[in-house]
Amino acid sequence: MKVQVLITPGCSNYSVLEKILDKLGITYDLIDVTEKPEYLQKYHIFTTPGLVINEKLEFTGILKLDELGKKFFN
Numbered sequence: 001m002k003v004q005v006l007i008t009p010g011c012s013n014y015s016v017l018e019k020i021l022d023k024l025g026i027t028y029d030l031i032d033v034t035e036k037p038e039y040l041q042k043y044h045i046f047t048t049p050g051l052v053i054n055e056k057l058e059f060t061g062i063l064k065l066d067e068l069g070k071k072f073f074n
Contacts (some may be wrong), residue, residue: 001053001054001072002029002052002053002054002055003021003026003027003028003029003051003052003053004028004029004030004031004051004052005017005018005021005028005029005030005031005049005050005051005052006031006033006039006043006045006048006049006050006051006052007030007031007032007033007048007049007050008032008033008034008048009032009034011048011049013048013049013061013062014048014049016062016063017049017051017062017063020063020068021068024068024069024072024073026072033045033048033050043057044057045057045060046060047060047061048060048061049061051063051068053071053072058071059071
C-alpha cells in the first residue's frame with residue numbers, strides 16, 4: 001500500500017495526521033506541494049494535509065482516528 005501525505009509549509013494539521021498514522025503503524029511519504037505543484041494538479045486539493053492512498057485522494061484537513069483506521073484495516 002502506497003501512502004502519501006501532502007502538506008504545505010506551516011501546515012498545523014499535519015502533526016495531528018502524523019500522530020494518527022504513527023499510532024496505526026502506517027508508513028508514508030511526505031510531500032510538500034509547494035515544492036511539487038504537480039500534486040496539486042493531480043489531486044485538486046485546496047486544504048492540507050491531504051492523504052493519498054494508492055494514488056487516490058482519500059482525505060483532506062483534520063482526520064479522525066476511527067475514520068482513518070477504516071481505510072487501512074477494513
